[in-house]
Amino acid sequence: MENISSNTQVHGYTLKGVLFLIGTIILFGSTNAQVLSTENKKAKKLYEKADKKYRDRDFDSALDLLEESVKEDPTFFEAYIRMGSLYNAIGKEDSVYSKFQSYIETAPDPIASVLEKQAFMAFDRGEYARSKDYLNQFLDKVPERGENFDIDLLSRSLEFAIDQLANSTDSITVSLLPKEINRFRLQYLPSVTIDDASIFFTKRDDVRGDEDIVVSYKKDGKWLPAQSVSSRINTPLNEGACTVSADGRTMIFTSCDGRNSLGSCDLYITNKIGDTWTHPKNLGKPVNSLYWESQPSLSADGKTLYFASNRRGGFGGRDIWVTKNENGQWSVPENLGKDINTRKDETTPFIHSNGVSLYFSGNGYPGMGGYDLYRSEKKDSTWSKPKNLGYPINTFRDEVSIVIIGEGSKAYYAKEEQKNYEILDSKLVAIRLPEELRPKSASYLIGVVKDASTGEPLIADIQVVDLSNNTLIYENTSDSVSGQYYMVLPVGLDLAGYVKKKGYLYSDFHFKTDSNTALKPDTINIELNPVKEGETLVLKNIYFELDSHEINERSESELINAFTLLKENPNITVEIAGHTDDTGTRSYNQSLSEKRAKAVFDALVSKGIDEGRLMYKGYADTQPLQPNSSEINRQSNRRIEFRVLRVKQ
Structure with a gap:
């Protein structure tokens, strides 16, 4: 069925070449019209008998007789070309190649089309020097054929192949896969x-x-x-x-x-x-x-x-x-x-x-x-x-x-x-x-999505956004039975990830794919919290300018997901809470945290959320997630949170 090698045209043989061979058989179908090169009477007689067998479509007998004729006269080139043509008719390419080679070696002026065919056949056998010689002989006879696509491709391929062999190294080793894989016929x-x-x-x-x-x-x-x-x-x-x-x-x-x-x-x-x-x-x-x-x-x-x-x-x-x-x-x-x-x-x-x-x-x-x-x-x-x-x-x-x-x-x-x-x-x-020859590596995340309350695996939608242009670059779902997921991602990017399921608060995360490390999976297991009073969600992909409440454009994907959550759950009211680290005075942090919460509030209202469903409040540095003992911890503490205040039944 499918293997590429069973295609009708595997190699460079052209339809013209096949038509030539058919014409060759017809050309030599009448010995009476020919003046044969041999002076050996027995060889000539055998050739004439082969001609009769050919007319009777008895190709095997014709080939046997032609083989006998060249034993009598090894320079009898008409017999070689007849054999090559007959072998072509029955699909024995190796024999075609052998007989045409003998024909070229014995004929004083080989036919151009045989040289053309032989150039392709020698190339397909990796006999590049011989193929080049046949091609040059052919072009000496028919120089205008050098404009032909197949001939031009053969010429460029010969140049490429000869150069490759001349400059080959041992840097690439081809090895068979083990018998556990190569255990079948093909x-x-x-x-x-x-x-x-x-x-x-x-x-x-x-x-x-x-x-x-x-x-x-x-x-x-x-x-x-x-x-x-x-x-x-x-x-x-x-x-x-x-x-x-x-x-x-x-x-x-x-x-x-x-x-x-x-x-x-x-x-x-x-x-x-x-x-x-x-x-x-x-x-x-x-x-x-x-x-x-x-x-x-x-x-x-x-x-x-x-x-x-x-x-x-x-x-x-x-x-x-x-x-x-x-x-x-x-x-x-x-x-x-x-x-x-x-x-x-x-x-x-x-x-x-x-x-x-x-x-x-x-x-x-x-x-x-x-x-x-x-x-x-x-x-x-x-x-x-x-x-x-x-x-x-x-x-x-x-x-x-x-x-x-x-x-x-x-x-x-x-x-x-x-x-x-x-x-x-x-x-x-x-x-x-x-x-x-290596492609640029990819990066991937693996993990399991579960219900935070029950631990049951969940089927959930997974999206990854390139923060540099807010473009969605990955979208898939976790397995409905195991909750497992793969995220396959380009390297060298700053990314935001979102895991969502109806009836749950979504989960988000931020990560970078390192272009300087070998491929290895990172594992992020996701727990989704059902939408209910008291549950909180940290919006990890809300970004502000330094010491400012101005929302950075990299936050757009997070704002869209927050808007979608509120749109799909019209019965909930949420508090938008702003938090800072302990850098700066308490009064400054209080003002900054409240302004940042208000900025998110305004952004969601501008997208169409009823402001009656939203509250905002600043908490300064009073509710840290981590001790403010390192820059990484401080970065975690600087955040915007959603907290579900009410769920109308």
Whole structure:
């Protein structure tokens, strides 16, 4: 079904090249019209018998006779080109390559189209010097073909590949993953959680067998044997090419010709609640179409989806597209455009958990051969020019479906062996990425949301806002069974977090993601207090100018959440309390604390809250949360609090 190596056009062979070969068979279909190069009568007789067998469509016998003819005369170049053409007709590419090579070596003036075909075939076998020689011979005969896209791409790829090999180092080591993962006939298209604790991938027990999605979990630093992810997901049909969100709780996968699909292959979504995956649902229109949609990659928060498709509106055979989940609905997919997509294939996208580093495989850029792996960085709304990951990550074989762990140093992808377009072997490998190929790290928080009174886990909405521009950068929910949550966040930002559930006071916090430290999870467990008289809420993201009651614009997200709380609970009356640390005189602190409380009062009234539901009061430094013995403690004591005064029944 899904493995990229089974695509119709894996390598650089062009339709013109195939048509040439058909024409070659026709050209040599009549020996009476030819003056053969050999003077060996037996060789000529065998060639004529082969011609008759060819006309009878008995290709095997024709090939046997042609083999005998070149034994009689090893310089009989017409026999070689006939064999190469016949082998092409029956799909034996290695034999095509061998016979055309013999033809070029023996023919006094090789046909240009054979040189062209052979240049591509040598490149696809990693025989770069030979490919360059064939290409130069071809261009000497047909110099105008140098303007052709495929020829130009081959020329640039040869220059790139030869340079890569000449300047290769031992700094990158490619290593097989353990037998607990590589335990099937074929395994490919991996997806990994941000913490590198779970790896999901597609497996086959034989080359043409059923595809299923399996998962391996890491315990005490070692991978456990991979097992089927769920009987709800895997069926007698093909399921593969999956992606999981950073927390491993949302999966999107590919299934073909089943599950009420709209096209040849569609994308399906399932969510993990507790330890159970829900029944998969077709993503439907507009994501899926009558065409092929596959190889999804989900952003860390599960809100942006990249995938490959051959739908209309693209630049080549298969392009990379993107859609966003807006208010529970996926938007109309957009093509990533000519910055990423070419007239050939771009497939297996992977968006790193940092949200800006995109990796993909393709055959439309200069490379080592077959499908190579590339990287592009997003800045604002544009993508940088894709960069080939280079040798030894890329080779003349197909390298596809790379995924990279959250902190960016390690990657997984599939190494494949194939013959005549058929996969013989596929194993998952790991590499340590050099600094220049690593994506910018992401940061993440983990924790559990609970009811402060009962300790019961809660499903709650979680939002994170960038305080520099009051932009929402993360939105998700905690698990409805366990209350667990993940927040995956860019590094180097000053952020405000909000955890909300109807019937409860929300909880907020402020934190910075450090760009100078390796990825490691911070844990913040959240306890939500029910809305009832006497409960208090510290507004941790209200900021004032120094020694002033003027509210800083960074406070806007907190004011919006406070307004929403009051709007959703019209039966409550609250006191807005201002507090300071012990710096300054008591009278000064009293005045400042009251003015700050009044400023928040005014801001909420201006947003539409009835002032009869609000009171404000300054407490100066009389109610510290911590001893005023350090700057950190003093910062905690300088605060605005909500206290629920009344709840009307």
